[in-house]
Amino acid sequence: MNDRNARIRSILVPVLSVILGLIIGAILMAVFGFNPVIGYQSMLNASLGNLRSIGETLRQATPLIFTALGFSIANSAGFFNIGLSGQALCGWLASVSFALVFPDLPKVVLLPLCIIAGALAGALAAAVPGFLRAYFGTSEVIVTIMMNYVVLYLSTFILQDVMPESFRSSLDSSNRITENASLNMEGLSRFFGGSRVNAGLFLALIGLVLVWFIMKKTTLGYEIRAVGLSPNASEYAGMSSKRTIILSMVLSGTFAGLGGVVEGLGTYQNFFVQTESLSIGFDGLAVSLLGAGSSIGILLSALLFSVLQIGGLGMQTGAGVPFEIVNVVIALIIFFVAISYIMRVLLAKIMPDKRKEEVVQNLESTSGKQDGKGGGL
Amino acid sequence: MSTVGLISLILTSALVYSTPLILTALGGTFSERSGIVNVGLEGIMVMGAFSGIVFNLESAGRFGGWTPWIGIIVGGLVGMLFSLLHAVATVSFRADHIISGTVVNLMAPALGVFLIKVWYGKGQTDNIDSNLGYFSFPGLEDIPIIGDIFFKNTFLPAYLAIGIAIVAWYVISKTRFGLRLRSVGEHPQAADTLGVNVYLFRYSGVLLSGLLGGMGGAIFAQSISGNFSAGTIVGQGYISLAAMIFGKWNPLGAMGAAIFFGFAQSLSIIGAQLPVISSIPPVLLQIAPYLLTIIVLVLFLGRSSGPQASGKNYVKSK
Numbered sequence: 001m002n003d004r005n006a007r008i009r010s011i012l013v014p015v016l017s018v019i020l021g022l023i024i025g026a027i028l029m030a031v032f033g034f035n036p037v038i039g040y041q042s043m044l045n046a047s048l049g050n051l052r053s054i055g056e057t058l059r060q061a062t063p064l065i066f067t068a069l070g071f072s073i074a075n076s077a078g079f080f081n082i083g084l085s086g087q088a089l090c091g092w093l094a095s096v097s098f099a100l101v102f103p104d105l106p107k108v109v110l111l112p113l114c115i116i117a118g119a120l121a122g123a124l125a126a127a128v129p130g131f132l133r134a135y136f137g138t139s140e141v142i143v144t145i146m147m148n149y150v151v152l153y154l155s156t157f158i159l160q161d162v163m164p165e166s167f168r169s170s171l172d173s174s175n176r177i178t179e180n181a182s183l184n185m186e187g188l189s190r191f192f193g194g195s196r197v198n199a200g201l202f203l204a205l206i207g208l209v210l211v212w213f214i215m216k217k218t219t220l221g222y223e224i225r226a227v228g229l230s231p232n233a234s235e236y237a238g239m240s241s242k243r244t245i246i247l248s249m250v251l252s253g254t255f256a257g258l259g260g261v262v263e264g265l266g267t268y269q270n271f272f273v274q275t276e277s278l279s280i281g282f283d284g285l286a287v288s289l290l291g292a293g294s295s296i297g298i299l300l301s302a303l304l305f306s307v308l309q310i311g312g313l314g315m316q317t318g319a320g321v322p323f324e325i326v327n328v329v330i331a332l333i334i335f336f337v338a339i340s341y342i343m344r345v346l347l348a349k350i351m352p353d354k355r356k357e358e359v360v361q362n363l364e365s366t367s368g369k370q371d372g373k374g375g376g377l
Numbered sequence: 378m379s380t381v382g383l384i385s386l387i388l389t390s391a392l393v394y395s396t397p398l399i400l401t402a403l404g405g406t407f408s409e410r411s412g413i414v415n416v417g418l419e420g421i422m423v424m425g426a427f428s429g430i431v432f433n434l435e436s437a438g439r440f441g442g443w444t445p446w447i448g449i450i451v452g453g454l455v456g457m458l459f460s461l462l463h464a465v466a467t468v469s470f471r472a473d474h475i476i477s478g479t480v481v482n483l484m485a486p487a488l489g490v491f492l493i494k495v496w497y498g499k500g501q502t503d504n505i506d507s508n509l510g511y512f513s514f515p516g517l518e519d520i521p522i523i524g525d526i527f528f529k530n531t532f533l534p535a536y537l538a539i540g541i542a543i544v545a546w547y548v549i550s551k552t553r554f555g556l557r558l559r560s561v562g563e564h565p566q567a568a569d570t571l572g573v574n575v576y577l578f579r580y581s582g583v584l585l586s587g588l589l590g591g592m593g594g595a596i597f598a599q600s601i602s603g604n605f606s607a608g609t610i611v612g613q614g615y616i617s618l619a620a621m622i623f624g625k626w627n628p629l630g631a632m633g634a635a636i637f638f639g640f641a642q643s644l645s646i647i648g649a650q651l652p653v654i655s656s657i658p659p660v661l662l663q664i665a666p667y668l669l670t671i672i673v674l675v676l677f678l679g680r681s682s683g684p685q686a687s688g689k690n691y692v693k694s695k
Binding site: 028032033080082132136138139141142143145146147149150153154156157161275276282285286289322324325326327328330331332334335337338339341342 | 416462466469470471472473475476477479480482483484486487488490491494495607608611612615618619622658660663664667668670671674675
């Protein structure tokens with residue numbers, strides 16, 4: 001009984017976070033003279049109103065699933081990979097570049113190679129902070145943040161100064177990739193009213209299952225989780241924490257890179273100059289946190305986020321509410337997830353529970369996250 | 378260009394770019410010394426930039442030349458208000474510091490641009506008329522060479538920021554408040570036993586980071602960008618965080634590192650006018666501050682050596 005209530009509470013926390021985020025979003029809208037009912041109506045309409053918008057919503061969720069998986073893997077090992085944006089950008093640039101260099105290879109060869117190139121680029125970008133963390137104890141948070149900017153400026157440099165001019169259609173964007181490197185699926189796209197939904201979606205679903213399998217059924221996954229729970233204990237048990245740190249970051253970067261790959265080979269079919277870090281990076285972090293790192297949670301929250309984002313665009317045209325309200329709501333949702341401790345305490349007090357006193361006491365005496373690292377960043 | 382003119386150009390533009398970094402890095406130092414990691418500095422700067430610009434646009438007619446200076450104060454106060462979000466989450470509600478800081482960073486540009494769109498009907502503001510221009514110290518500017526380099530047509534807020542850094546050093550290392558702030562960041566249990574209010578000091582640390590970071594953002598917006606949009610602050614908050622670490626959580630060290638990073642940032646802007654530097658590919662200058670941070674971390678710091686309890690939530694035991 002008590003166990004069941006605890007499980008209900010842990011599902012209720014993200015659900016309540018979403019509801020609270022939406023309510024504050026509605027209040028914000030009302031305060032600034034918009035009608036929140038019309039706002040949310042046009043949001044739902046624009047994201048789920050017809051097959052085409054459903055297709056776009058699925059398309060938007062695809063890279064988020066990948067970056068969220070990437071974040072969750074590193075997080076299981078106890079690391080904060082804030083470099084998802086940069087790793088995804090590496091994946092995007094590498095996959096498109098590969099497609100531009102070998103435009104005429106047959107599709108069965110070219111497409112997988114492009115995907116692998118992107119995944120490797122993401123893995124490489126994440127290997128750097130992983131390696132530095134393992135051997136020098138450097139904070140992966142700072143290094144990944146800094147790498148985001150290094151990659152951002154380098155990608156523009158590579159596009160404008162390294163790529164041969166024949167690869168570019170303008171100074172700001174590359175040529176389109178050929179059909180042989182594209183994730184585009186004519187039939188799928190036509191079914192969803194000509195939206196840009198593509199084969200990346202199936203890759204993302206495979207990714208969800210794969211990560212679940214790796215983390216729960218393989219030795220590597222076990223080691224990653226063990227290091228995350230207690231680095232010292234797992235070292236004592238004979239696992240190499242250095243190796244696990246690097247591997248978990250590499251795996252994390254691989255999935256983040258794939259997030260960029262589906263943008264490049266699926267959604268946009270080219271590469272263009274980015275003026276700021278890719279939003280799929282931080283959104284993926286948020287998706288993973290909301291989904292509590294589990295595959296099914298990530299799937300659901302990625303879908304929710306893309307409903308918000310695709311719907312937000314429609315809200316702007318339909319109800320005149322600036323699109324940015326969506327990002328405010330997303331930030332609020334994560335805020336509520338972050339302060340889940342206080343929500344759990346409140347829920348435990350509200351919900352009927354024989355051992356409620358004990359549960360509340362238990363929650364109050366354990367700190368949020370005592371990872372014992374300390375020492376700042 | 379004469380040598381003195383060249384040195385003066387380099388120094389002044391380095392000072393312009395350093396000032397926001399110095400203040401924000403000092404803010405980060407106060408926060409981390411109290412035990413709260415603050416990766417939300419970037420978001421705090423965004424709010425400072427946003428409010429500084431809005432204030433500047435709305436009241437330039439009323440306050441004339443004082444407008445940008447009052448704008449700095451407004452930016453600081455709004456930054457402080459905004460940092461309350463981080464303080465409540467981390468100090469009172471035991472949120473993970475990195476997640477909460479990331480929320481601050483996600484929220485700030487969205488909220489800023491939302492309000493700009495509501496108020497001005499477009500995604501970016503007009504350029505301000507009244508900005509933090511150049512200043513010559515009366516008297517001092519007439520000193521030969523030194524006057525030309527340091528005191529003529531220079532950036533006054535930079536001297537203010539350096540002054541604040543010295544005050545911050547004094548406060549943190551020489552006063553009762555500073556001692557208690559540090560004790561809360563190093564060993565909250567012990568501090569609590571001695572009757573120091575851990576929560577109060579942690580709130581003060583975070584709010585001070587909001588005040589200084591907001592001022593930094595307002596200065597950046599009113600001197601460098603001249604308007605507000607989603608891309609006004611790109612990475613300055615993170616560079617400030619790096620300057621704080623580079624400076625080993627010491628206000629004067631943070632100031633030195635911030636000046637160095639400001640110099641590196643300014644090079645990518647004025648580099649084309651300088652001999653030698655102009656032959657370096659601009660991308661290298663652009664990524665230099667970020668690369669340097671990584672290299673410095675690896676070479677000189679290794680295992681992080683910040684305040685002992687930084688990043689850990691404190692739970693008062695009954």
